[in-house]
Amino acid sequence: MRNRLLAVSGATTGIAAVLLSAVPALAAGAVEGPVQKQAVNVAAIVMFAIFVLATLAITYWASRRTRSAKDFYSAGGGITGFQNGLAIAGDYMSAASFLGIAGLVYTNGFDGLIYSIGFLVGWPVVLFLIAERLRNLGKYTFADVASYRLQQTPIRTLAACGSLVVVALYLIAQMVGAGKLIQLLFGLDYWIAVVIVGCLMILYVTFGGMLATTWVQIIKAVLLLSGASFMAFMVLAHFGFNPESMFQAATQIHPKGMAIMAPGSFVSDPVDAISLGMALMFGTAGLPHILMRFFTVSDAKEARKSVLYATGFIGYFYILTFVIGFGAITFLMSDASFFTKATGFDKIKDLIGGTNMAAIHLAHAVGGNLFLGFISAVAFATILAVVSGLTLAGASAVSHDLYASVIARGRVNELQEIWVSKMATVVLGIIAIMLGIAFEQQNVAFMVGLAFAIAASANFPIVILSMFWKKLTTRGALIGGFVGLISATVMVILGPTVWEKVLGNAAHSAPFPYDNPAIFSITLAFIVTWLVSVTDGSQTARNEEIAFEAQYIRSQTGLGAEGASSTH
Amino acid sequence: MQQEITKKIRSNPKFAELIRKRTAFGWQLTLVILAIYYAFILVIAFAPSILATPIFPGAATTVGIPIGILVILAAFILTGLYVRRANGEFDELNRQIIEETKE
Numbered sequence: 001m002r003n004r005l006l007a008v009s010g011a012t013t014g015i016a017a018v019l020l021s022a023v024p025a026l027a028a029g030a031v032e033g034p035v036q037k038q039a040v041n042v043a044a045i046v047m048f049a050i051f052v053l054a055t056l057a058i059t060y061w062a063s064r065r066t067r068s069a070k071d072f073y074s075a076g077g078g079i080t081g082f083q084n085g086l087a088i089a090g091d092y093m094s095a096a097s098f099l100g101i102a103g104l105v106y107t108n109g110f111d112g113l114i115y116s117i118g119f120l121v122g123w124p125v126v127l128f129l130i131a132e133r134l135r136n137l138g139k140y141t142f143a144d145v146a147s148y149r150l151q152q153t154p155i156r157t158l159a160a161c162g163s164l165v166v167v168a169l170y171l172i173a174q175m176v177g178a179g180k181l182i183q184l185l186f187g188l189d190y191w192i193a194v195v196i197v198g199c200l201m202i203l204y205v206t207f208g209g210m211l212a213t214t215w216v217q218i219i220k221a222v223l224l225l226s227g228a229s230f231m232a233f234m235v236l237a238h239f240g241f242n243p244e245s246m247f248q249a250a251t252q253i254h255p256k257g258m259a260i261m262a263p264g265s266f267v268s269d270p271v272d273a274i275s276l277g278m279a280l281m282f283g284t285a286g287l288p289h290i291l292m293r294f295f296t297v298s299d300a301k302e303a304r305k306s307v308l309y310a311t312g313f314i315g316y317f318y319i320l321t322f323v324i325g326f327g328a329i330t331f332l333m334s335d336a337s338f339f340t341k342a343t344g345f346d347k348i349k350d351l352i353g354g355t356n357m358a359a360i361h362l363a364h365a366v367g368g369n370l371f372l373g374f375i376s377a378v379a380f381a382t383i384l385a386v387v388s389g390l391t392l393a394g395a396s397a398v399s400h401d402l403y404a405s406v407i408a409r410g411r412v413n414e415l416q417e418i419w420v421s422k423m424a425t426v427v428l429g430i431i432a433i434m435l436g437i438a439f440e441q442q443n444v445a446f447m448v449g450l451a452f453a454i455a456a457s458a459n460f461p462i463v464i465l466s467m468f469w470k471k472l473t474t475r476g477a478l479i480g481g482f483v484g485l486i487s488a489t490v491m492v493i494l495g496p497t498v499w500e501k502v503l504g505n506a507a508h509s510a511p512f513p514y515d516n517p518a519i520f521s522i523t524l525a526f527i528v529t530w531l532v533s534v535t536d537g538s539q540t541a542r543n544e545e546i547a548f549e550a551q552y553i554r555s556q557t558g559l560g561a562e563g564a565s566s567t568h
Numbered sequence: 569m570q571q572e573i574t575k576k577i578r579s580n581p582k583f584a585e586l587i588r589k590r591t592a593f594g595w596q597l598t599l600v601i602l603a604i605y606y607a608f609i610l611v612i613a614f615a616p617s618i619l620a621t622p623i624f625p626g627a628a629t630t631v632g633i634p635i636g637i638l639v640i641l642a643a644f645i646l647t648g649l650y651v652r653r654a655n656g657e658f659d660e661l662n663r664q665i666i667e668e669t670k671e
Contacts, residue, residue: 110619113636114612117605121639124601124646128594132654247628261630262620263612270613277609301655308644308651315640322636553574556587557662559669 043373044186051219051381052200058215062208069414070562072209072421073140073396074295077562079214081302085309088293090217091389092119092284092310093224093317095177095382096448101318102359105325106332107348109250109260112325116318118277122284123314127307130285132300133467133555139562141393142291142459143401146466149547150474151540152410155462156401158481162458163288163401165485167394167428168435169451170289171387175436176444178383184353185360185376191437198433201388205395205425210296213388220385223378225313228320231359231375234366235327250329255347260329272514276449279518283452286459289393300558321359328358331365338365391428398424443502449516450492457484457521461529467555470548473533473541480529487524491517576669586661593653597646604642608635 066072079087097119105112138144143159175194182193204212239246247261254260284290294303332338332351338361339345340352348355363375399421404412462481465472492498494512499505514520533541554560577583611618619632 110630110632110636113633114609117608117636117639120643121601121605124643124650125598127647127650128598128601243633244627244629247633251628258620258628261628262632263616270610273609273613274606277605281605301659304651304654308647311644311647315644319637319640549578550570550574553577556583556590557577557666559573559577559666 043370044376045373047373047377048186048380051223051377055200055204055212055216055219055381055384058219059204059208059212062212062215066207066209066211069140069400069417071211072418073292073392073400075210075214077296077298079296079302081297081305082309083214083218084293084297084302084306085313086221087214087217087296088290088306088310089313089317090219090221090224090385091289091293092314093221093382094174094386095181095379096173097318098224098228098321098382099181099356099359099379101321102325102328102362103355103357105322106328106351106358107355108264109254109256109326109329110262111264113318113322114263116321118280119284120311120315120318121277122281123307123311125281126285126290127304127311129464130291130467131294131303131307132558134291134294134463135297135300135303136555136558136561137467137551138295140292140295140400141396142288142463143397143405146462146477147405148466149544149551150466150472150477152405154474154478156405158462158478159459160397160401160406162286162454162462162481162485163397164394165489166286166288166451166455166459167390167397168431169447169454170287171390171394171428171432172435172439173444173447173451174383174387174390175432176439176442178380178387179436179440181379181383184357185379190440194433194436197383197387198429198436200384201391201432202426202429204384204388205392205429206422210292210392213385213392214296216381216388217385220378220381221313224382225317225320227363227371227375227378228317228324230371231327231362231366232320232323235323235331235362238327238330238366246323246326246330250326253333253347254329269514271519272516275514275516275519278522279449279452279456279516281456282460282518282522283454283456286455286463287451288397288455288459289389291459291463292393292396293389295562299561324359324362327366328362332358332361335365387432391425391432394428395421395424398428446492446497446502446515450489453488453492453516453518453521454485456518457488457525458482461522461525465526465529469533470545470552471533472529473536473538473544475536475538475541476529476531476533479532480525483528484521484525488517488521491521573669577665580665580668582661582665582668586658586665589661590654590658593650597650601643601646604639608639 065076068076070076101112101116104115134142134145137148141159141163143156143163146159147155175197178197179190179194182188182196183190186193204216235246236243239249251258251261256264294306297303297306333347336342336345338352339350341350351357352361360372360375360379364372367374399417403420404410404417458481461484462477466477491512494510495515495517496510496513497515499510500507619630619635621631623629623631623634
């Protein structure tokens with residue numbers, strides 16, 4: 001997950017000032033600079049304010065319907081497959097995928113498509129192997145499934161650690177990206193942007209729980225898909241709906257010429273490429289905030305439909321992003337107003353705000369100030385939807401796994417558990433704000449990659465083995481899971497990106513040669529889990545094997561599975 | 569009670585049929601998507617020039633573009649195939665098993 005993905009450029013206040021002062025120049029050579037500049041900001045801020053008001057109204061509505069733990073964690077289990085599919089798409093299509101992949105296509109062309117495909121192919125695997133079994137066995141978190149027949153305390157501790165580490169890394173990357181993006185788009189100070197995002201997500205999750213989070217994600221998905229569809233439509237319409245003429249125009253104007261139509265340097269090392277593919281594919285199946293979404297639907301049938309719709313929306317969105325990236329090449333590269341220099345500009349390095357702003361600039365080019373404002377507001381909304389889902393998953397790990405099962409050993413009532421969850425949300429929100437501010441100047445792009453690697457190496461093996469392998473024991477899962485978590489983390493730290501670029505060690509001094517550890521850490525986690533399980537001769541291990549039978553029947557038939565308590 | 573239900577379901581031949589069919593179908597489709605994706609990645613890693621071939625002489629569009637989009641479509645179509653069969657044929661079988669267990 002090299003640097004480009006979440007690095008919403010090295011945006012500083014300086015760049016923000018450049019962007020905002022340059023915006024009037026974008027507006028068809030208008031001379032009334034200050035007025036134009038005002039207009040852009042107002043449009044974006046008004047639209048964002050409408051989004052915030054609407055989502056707060058939904059939160060109020062949701063809070064009146066959120067009474068039990070089941071309401072809070074899983075929206076009462078009454079979300080339909082279609083709604084959940086949209087919400088999953090809203091949870092998964094982050095600002096990083098939208099701006100980052102469009103920026104990647106703008107810079108490298110075809111390589112951006114390789115990335116998108118990696119993010120998509122995990123979904124069929126989630127459906128074929130995980131979704132329905134997860135729905136049949138679990139209640140609120142994936143730890144319910146992993147600890148179904150194993151010992152509660154160690155397994156929930158492991159799952160909560162895996163969840164919290166993934167959530168924290170993902171959250172930091174999103175907060176830093178949010179701060180920089182909002183700084184660029186709205187001209188707000190970095191810390192103000194981070195505080196606004198943090199406070200809104202605390203409000204959504206604390207008061208509205210899963211129901212509000214789901215609807216924030218659904219609205220965001222609809223807005224993002226509509227906005228991206230409009231942009232792709234305008235680009236294709238410009239070329240008479242003939243992709244060949246679009247690609248012709250792009251290759252003529254892009255400094256890399258025909259090279260943008262084929263795989264480039266982006267994926268050079270085969271081991272790194274396969275390893276990245278494994279992290280993306282299996283990491284998707286181990287992301288706690290994604291797995292949690294399967295408990296919001298009523299049964300396995302709806303869980304399956306969710307994945308079908310989500311795969312459709314996400315796949316469609318990535319195709320749009322590819323068109324948008326090429327549209328940005330053809331619309332922006334010939335127009336000096338999008339660059340920091342009037343003449344002799346570098347078509348990639350001198351793009352105002354960096355290449356991650358390519359989609360935002362294109363919004364202005366195809367739809368004027370109003371549409372620029374709309375897309376800016378959508379980008380902000382996108383971040384809010386993603387961080388809300390993450391925070392809810394983190395808070396559930398704290399309240400449902402750590403507090404209710406590990407600390408209180410199941411002796412809690414629902415109200416206490418919900419209260420702990422809400423407090424955990426507030427604390428997580430405050431920590432996220434502080435980390436977001438602390439990491440402002442850090443290169444956080446590796447964190448999403450690390451989050452996927454850990455999800456694939458710690459959470460995924462435990463989830464899949466607990467469902468499919470009856471000889472899995474508590475000891476095996478515990479040791480294997482932690483080996484996956486620790487090995488993925490250590491290998492990322494010792495790898496070239498973090499060791500050399502983040503920690504500032506000399507070039508080529510990284511002890512571990514690859515940026516993507518997944519191929520090694522996933523294998524290691526599976527081998528250790530297997531080895532420890534088969535050599536575990538304890539009585540508990542035997543009991544756990546016997547208990548597999550009942551778990552298996554329930555996972556296959558859904559008999560005894562949690563039902564819906566209400567419909568929304 | 570729970571044990572009785574477990575036993576009853578286990579001894580129902582329809583349960584064995586459901587497991588056999590659904591598990592096999594799930595793993596087959598998993599292998600298909602893995603094969604498609606890793607074939608794509610391996611071509612990129614070892615023979616990227618294949619994807620750089622123009623779709624017709626003089627075209628800017630390379631075969632990599634439709635192939636990439638086909639991989640995306642394949643992911644969607646495979647999920648559709650699974651959902652169609654699982655929500656129809658397999659769920660019907662499952663319903664019968666549960667009904668027979670209640671008798």
